[in-house]
Amino acid sequence: MVSRRNAILAAGSVTVAGAAAVALSRSGPEHAMAGPGDAVEFYGAHQAGITTPAQDRLHFVAFDVITDDRAKLVQMLRDWTAAAARMTAGRDAGLLGAVEGQPEAPPDDTGEALGLPPSALTITVGFGPSLFAKFGLADRKPKAMADLPRFPGDTIKPEISGGDLCIQACANDPQVAVHAVRNLARIGFGVVSVRYSQLGFGRTSSTSTAQATPRNLMGFKDGTRNLKLEDGAELLDKHLWVQPDDGPQWMVGGSYLVSRRIRMIIETWDRTPLAEQETIFGRTKGEGAPMGKAKEFDEPDLSLMPEEAHVRLAHPSSNGDARLLRRGYNFVDGSDGLGRLDAGLFFLAYQRDPHKQFVPVQRSLARADVLNEYIRHTSSGLWAVPPGVKGPEDFWGSALFA
Amino acid sequence: MVSRRNAILAAGSVTVAGAAAVALSRSGPEHAMAGPGDAVEFYGAHQAGITTPAQDRLHFVAFDVITDDRAKLVQMLRDWTAAAARMTAGRDAGLLGAVEGQPEAPPDDTGEALGLPPSALTITVGFGPSLFAKFGLADRKPKAMADLPRFPGDTIKPEISGGDLCIQACANDPQVAVHAVRNLARIGFGVVSVRYSQLGFGRTSSTSTAQATPRNLMGFKDGTRNLKLEDGAELLDKHLWVQPDDGPQWMVGGSYLVSRRIRMIIETWDRTPLAEQETIFGRTKGEGAPMGKAKEFDEPDLSLMPEEAHVRLAHPSSNGDARLLRRGYNFVDGSDGLGRLDAGLFFLAYQRDPHKQFVPVQRSLARADVLNEYIRHTSSGLWAVPPGVKGPEDFWGSALFA
Numbered sequence: 190m191v192s193r194r195n196a197i198l199a200a201g202s203v204t205v206a207g208a209a210a211v212a213l214s215r216s217g218p219e220h221a222m223a224g225p226g227d228a229v230e231f232y233g234a235h236q237a238g239i240t241t242p243a244q245d246r247l248h249f250v251a252f253d254v255i256t257d258d259r260a261k262l263v264q265m266l267r268d269w270t271a272a273a274a275r276m277t278a279g280r281d282a283g284l285l286g287a288v289e290g291q292p293e294a295p296p297d298d299t300g301e302a303l304g305l306p307p308s309a310l311t312i313t314v315g316f317g318p319s320l321f322a323k324f325g326l327a328d329r330k331p332k333a334m335a336d337l338p339r340f341p342g343d344t345i346k347p348e349i350s351g352g353d354l355c356i357q358a359c360a361n362d363p364q365v366a367v368h369a370v371r372n373l374a375r376i377g378f379g380v381v382s383v384r385y386s387q388l389g390f391g392r393t394s395s396t397s398t399a400q401a402t403p404r405n406l407m408g409f410k411d412g413t414r415n416l417k418l419e420d421g422a423e424l425l426d427k428h429l430w431v432q433p434d435d436g437p438q439w440m441v442g443g444s445y446l447v448s449r450r451i452r453m454i455i456e457t458w459d460r461t462p463l464a465e466q467e468t469i470f471g472r473t474k475g476e477g478a479p480m481g482k483a484k485e486f487d488e489p490d491l492s493l494m495p496e497e498a499h500v501r502l503a504h505p506s507s508n509g510d511a512r513l514l515r516r517g518y519n520f521v522d523g524s525d526g527l528g529r530l531d532a533g534l535f536f537l538a539y540q541r542d543p544h545k546q547f548v549p550v551q552r553s554l555a556r557a558d559v560l561n562e563y564i565r566h567t568s569s570g571l572w573a574v575p576p577g578v579k580g581p582e583d584f585w586g587s588a589l590f591a
Numbered sequence: 592m593v594s595r596r597n598a599i600l601a602a603g604s605v606t607v608a609g610a611a612a613v614a615l616s617r618s619g620p621e622h623a624m625a626g627p628g629d630a631v632e633f634y635g636a637h638q639a640g641i642t643t644p645a646q647d648r649l650h651f652v653a654f655d656v657i658t659d660d661r662a663k664l665v666q667m668l669r670d671w672t673a674a675a676a677r678m679t680a681g682r683d684a685g686l687l688g689a690v691e692g693q694p695e696a697p698p699d700d701t702g703e704a705l706g707l708p709p710s711a712l713t714i715t716v717g718f719g720p721s722l723f724a725k726f727g728l729a730d731r732k733p734k735a736m737a738d739l740p741r742f743p744g745d746t747i748k749p750e751i752s753g754g755d756l757c758i759q760a761c762a763n764d765p766q767v768a769v770h771a772v773r774n775l776a777r778i779g780f781g782v783v784s785v786r787y788s789q790l791g792f793g794r795t796s797s798t799s800t801a802q803a804t805p806r807n808l809m810g811f812k813d814g815t816r817n818l819k820l821e822d823g824a825e826l827l828d829k830h831l832w833v834q835p836d837d838g839p840q841w842m843v844g845g846s847y848l849v850s851r852r853i854r855m856i857i858e859t860w861d862r863t864p865l866a867e868q869e870t871i872f873g874r875t876k877g878e879g880a881p882m883g884k885a886k887e888f889d890e891p892d893l894s895l896m897p898e899e900a901h902v903r904l905a906h907p908s909s910n911g912d913a914r915l916l917r918r919g920y921n922f923v924d925g926s927d928g929l930g931r932l933d934a935g936l937f938f939l940a941y942q943r944d945p946h947k948q949f950v951p952v953q954r955s956l957a958r959a960d961v962l963n964e965y966i967r968h969t970s971s972g973l974w975a976v977p978p979g980v981k982g983p984e985d986f987w988g989s990a991l992f993a
Contacts, residue, residue, distance in 0.1 A: 232900060246792070248923065253930075285876065286865050295862045299812020300876055301921075304803075348928070363792035367808075367923055375861045382930030388923050390648070390765035390790065401706075404766075406773075408702020460697045461775045463688050474687065474702050519703075521650065521769055521790050522925065526750070528655075530773060533689030 225361040226306035231277045233577040234411035234442050235430065238311030238359055239514065239539050240418040242397035246363040247389030247518040248370045249448065249535065250447065251317070251570060253372050256352030259324045262509045263590050265380045269314070269373050270584040279307030282372035299375065302368035310360040312369055314585045315446050315572025319352040329589060331437055333445055333542045334573055340555035340566070349385040349450065349568040357446070357537065359516075363388070385568070387450065389518020389535045396516060402485065405534055406453055407563070409470050410477035413485055416514040428512045428541055431576075435541065439588035442576030446537045447547045450520075450568035453533040458563045470496030499560050502553045511546040513538040533564070544569060627763040630709035633679045635979040636844050640713030640761055641916065641941050642820040644799035645858060648765040649791030649920040650772045651850065651937065652972065653719070653754030654783035661726045665780045665992050671716070672986040681709035684774035701777065704770035712762040714771055716987045717848050717974025722755040731991060733839055735847050735855040735944045736975055742957035742968070751852065751970040759848070759939065761918075765790070787970070789852065791920020791937050798918060799815050804879065804887065807936055808855055808921050809965070812879035813870050815887055818916040830914045830943055833978075837943065840988035844978030846941045849949045852922075852970035855935040860965045871961045873900030901962050904955045913948040915940040935966070945973060 225245075244369040254262060272282040283297025284422040313514050321330035339345075360366040363573070367388075374383055393405045394412035398419045426432060431440045458466070462507055467473055471480050479489035479500060494501045505512050508591055516539065521532040540546040554563065575586050610801040625631070627647075631639050648929055656664060662862045674684040723732035741747075758775055762768040762960025769790075795807045796814035804908055807813040818830055828834060833842045860868070873882050881891035881902060896903045907914050917943065923934040942948040957963065977988050 250926075250932075255930075292866065293864050296810075296865050296868075296876075297807075299857070299861055301806045301808050303806060303810070303877065310786070349690075349925075364806075364921065367792065367921070367934075371857065371861075371934075374932065375858070378858070378862075383926045383932060384930075386923065386926040386932055388790070388792065388925075390769065390792070404703045404705060406698075406701075406703050406769075408698075415745045455701070455773065456777070457778070459701055459773075460780075462695050463698050464694065466698075474698075475705065519769070520768065523751075523786065523790075524652075524785045528657075528786075530652075530776065530785060530788055532769075532773075547636075 191466055201529075207301055222308065224379075226308055228278050228307035229311050231274045232580055235444070235577045236313045236574060237277070237310065237577070238313035238357055239429070239444060239516070239574070240425065241309070241311050241359070242400055243383075243392045243394055243516055244309045244311070244359040245361045245529065246359065246366050247269060247392075247535065247587050248358045248363070248386070249389070249537070250327070250356050250370050250374070250386040251383045251384040252354040252356075252374075252377065254320065254323065254353040254380065255382045256380050257323075261380050262324065265377050266586050266590070267584045270578055271581075272372060272376055273312040273438055274578075274581065275306065276369050277310045282376070290570050293385050299368065299372055301371075302365050305362055305365055308360040308362040308365040310358065310365050310369055312373070313357040313358070313359075313574060315355040315574040316586065316589070317352045317354060317570065317572055319351060320434055323353070327591070329437055329439065331440055331573055333435070333544060334571060335544065337447070337543065337548065337569060337571055338552075340551055342555055342561050342566070343569075344565045344567055345569050346567050351570060352384045354381060355446075355448070355570060355572050363390070375494060379470065385544040387520060387535050387568075389520050391519040393517045393519055394515040406455055407458055407466070407470075408474055409466075409472060410485060411517070411534075412515045413477060416512050426483060429514050429539055429545070431541055440573060440575060441493075441591070444514075444541065444574045445543045446570075446572040446574050447536070447538050447540070447543050448568070448570035448572065449536040449566050451534045451536050452531065452565045452567050454529070454563050454565070455532055468495060471495070471500035497557045497559050499554070499558055502558050503550055508549045508553055509545070511548070511550050513540050513546055539574070606750070614800060618633050625711065625951045628708035628710055630680050631711050631713050633676045633980065634982055637846070637979045638715045638976060639679070639979070640715035640759055641831070641846060641918070641976070642715050642798055642827065643711070643761070644802055644820065645794045645918055646711045646713070646761040647763045647794055648761065648768050649794075649815055649937065650760045650765070650768040650788070652760075652772050652788040652938070653756050653786040654712050654756040654758075654776075654779065655786045656722065656725065656755040656782065657784045659725075661992075662887065664726065667779050668992070669986045670778050672980055672984075674774060674778055675714040675771070676980075676983065678704075678771050678774065679709065679712045679714060697985045703772065704767050704775075705822060707764055707767055710762040710764040710767040712760065712767050712771055714775070714845050715759040715761075715976060716905050717757045717759070717976040718988065718991070719754045719756060719972065719974055721753060725755070728991070731839055731841065733842055733847075733975055735837075735946060736973060737946065739849070739945065739971060739973055740954075742953055744957055744963050745911050745967070745971075746967045746969055747971050748969050752972060754786045754972060757848075757850070757972065759898055765792070772919055778902070789865070789922060789970075793921040793924050795919045795921055796917040798916060808857055809860055809872075811868075811874060811876055812887060813919070813936075814917045815874075815879060818914050830948070831916050831941055833943055839981070841993070842975060844970050846916075847942065847944070847975045848972075848974040848976050849938070849945050850970070850972035850974065851854055851938040851968050852967050853936045853938050854967045856931070856935065856965050856967070857934055858931050863965075870897060872902060873897070873902035899959045899961050901956070901960055904960050905952055910955055911947070913944050913952050915948055915952070941976070
């Protein structure tokens with residue numbers, strides 16, 4: 190396990206981010222399971238933080254670009270990439286101390302993760318629809334980035350929706366995830382401004398068969414039938430990664446992320462009888478077995494469930510074989526001023542084409558799901574997540590801005 | 592390690608909370624260090640969650656009492672105590688399934704912690720000043736619960752301050768802490784209402800010499816010279832626990848908690864040179880050594896520091912030997928609408944008398960601390976934390992309501 194250096198780099202002892210990153214590059218299965226404190230490989234064909242076994246904690250942030258200068262934005266993406274390569278390897282974002290000749294320069298790292306292990310940190314970047322209206326990028330906007338429709342019951346707040354750029358930082362130590370977001374925000378000073386930010390304290394999905402299925406705040410196991418790392422290239426190419434025929438070329442090997450902040454009215458849910466809760470989900474609460482079956486991973490028999498059961502409505506066979514790689518997190522954002530906890534699920538789902546995957550599934554759910562009585566979608570985002578960074582000379586979005 | 596049962600209790604298989612709790616009672620040093628997933632003893636002379644080695648995660652919640660019925664409040668405190676004894680032992684708050692004859696009753700446990708270990712969960716209860724204005728408790732209000740003064744620079748928001756009751760839930764798994772608060776709120780339905788709630792993602796203090804000193808979001812080690820479990824009975828009796836001569840009798844063995852939400856203007860801090868940051872704190876950033884010394888735990892020489900250095904202003908020798916047991920947590924509550932993260936320190940400090948300890952220290956800091964340029968106190972609470980629950984027949988506040 191690589192440890193963050195625990196001393197201040199003195200003036201002059203500059204480490205070259207690229208060289209350090211190369212030295213750390215490892216062969217082996219991309220983004221595979223490791224210890225909870227270990228480093229996850231940053232470089233690869235796909236960005237880490239998608240099929241990477243879901244880490245325990247999330248810090249997600251959306252930014253607005255506040256400059257008109259395309260060169261400044263590109264330079265920031267280069268700087269972000271270099272800092273992310275360092276931080277995911279368990280290093281600092283930059284120097285803690287002053288650089289020779291610049292004693293008044295602020296530190297290049299904010300310091301709160303000193304001494305902490307890499308903690309499986311991944312930093313995943315996405316581009317929002319509004320970015321393509323700027324910087325002459327209009328003709329590069331993917332068709333898949335067409336606006337999501339308004340779904341019945343949506344209560345989306347614009348101020349915590351959309352954005353030009355997003356960062357999904359996941360780690361097994363929340364201090365490491367917060368440190369990553371905060372340092373990227375610091376590097377982006379004058380170029381981007383934080384639009385909204387969401388902490389997730391506990392994962393609600395597994396993205397690897399090596400992980401136990403966690404529970405959402407309704408008390409149910411979530412994402413039992415999620416797309417997973419072990420599903421293999423054929424299935425992941427079909428459902429997850431943008432293929433050459435899909436276009437545009439700069440997105441090949443990338444994926445599309447839908448983010449939805451789903452507030453749960455947990456106080457009402459908590460006054461619902463168990464049998465009713467289980468009928469609404471279509472699974473048992475304790476074991477998580479599909480209705481009429483015994484075990485969590487038993488194949489669901491949809492004919493044994495009410496037509497409005499959540500599992501039935503969301504099942505691929507009800508939605509043209511649409512599958513998602515879900516990577517959501519439980520959140521509690523204080524209380525709502527009405528005596529209730531402001532809690533729920535920050536839903537994150539990756540897919541090859543949101544209009545063929547998330548949209549039909551969410552249409553089914555929004556129309557008929559009995560769960561809607563207990564949830565409110567309050568934030569929505571759609572993000573083009575470009576392919577992985579190929580090596581130290583490459584950077585996030587290099588093909589988009591080429 | 593005790594594991595939460597992972598199956599639904601069928602109708603009729605009622606477990607008696609008290610009996611289960613007794614069976615789990617263990618001898619040995621109270622609230623001592625154990626594995627991160629283990630259970631912490633609930634019963635004792637003092638409440639757990641004070642000298643207990645600080646767990647990694649926090650969910651703090653303040654409640655308003657919404658009933659005039661004293662008997663209902665006392666019954667809720669009894670029910671809370673029984674549920675807390677179960678949950679801290681790694682059990683559910685109650686039955687997940689229906690009770691025989693009441694198939695429509697909602698579950699007594701919300702389910703999201705099923706299968707998770709105890710995770711060192713502690714649940715600590717405090718009574719706010721406003722509670723003593725109700726239920727005929729005025730003559731039982733401790734002198735130490737006199738209102739805190741307004742400090743220079745305070746920007747306290749009333750809606751996230753005060754409250755009749757508080758719960759501090761700490762655990763090494765945030766899902767376990769959130770589950771505890773949520774189930775106590777559920778049990779309190781109709782009696783109390785959530786006033787505000789605060790998640791803390793990372794501890795900023797050690798309360799045991801067995802723990803490494805963590806870092807706050809300014810990147811500095813915090814609480815190096817904190818009161819700790821190992822300081823021994825004499826020192827803890829002097830600074831932490833209410834003594835028989837202090838009165839009132841119902842508080843003997845208890846302590847007073849001051850809660851302050853301290854927003855940090857981290858974006859401004861991040862543009863301050865390292866040398867200036869270190870001068871402001873009076874410690875080095877990397878090692879955490881007092882100015883002019885080499886190692887974190889070296890005795891500070893205050894004469895080597897500027898008069899306004901944070902460490903010097905807060906030092907016991909500057910404040911009539913006032914010491915605190917600090918148990919604060921880093922937080923990020925999204926962003927502030929101005930492009931900045933809403934981040935900082937949720938300060939929690941236990942003491943024998945806040946007017947002789949927190950107040951003089953905070954007066955020194957509020958008057959002269961250069962750190963004030965970078966922080967805002969936005970929430971304030973003062974809590975009488977009663978002594979521990981003696982056994983299954985006892986409950987939180989039994990002596991207050993006797």
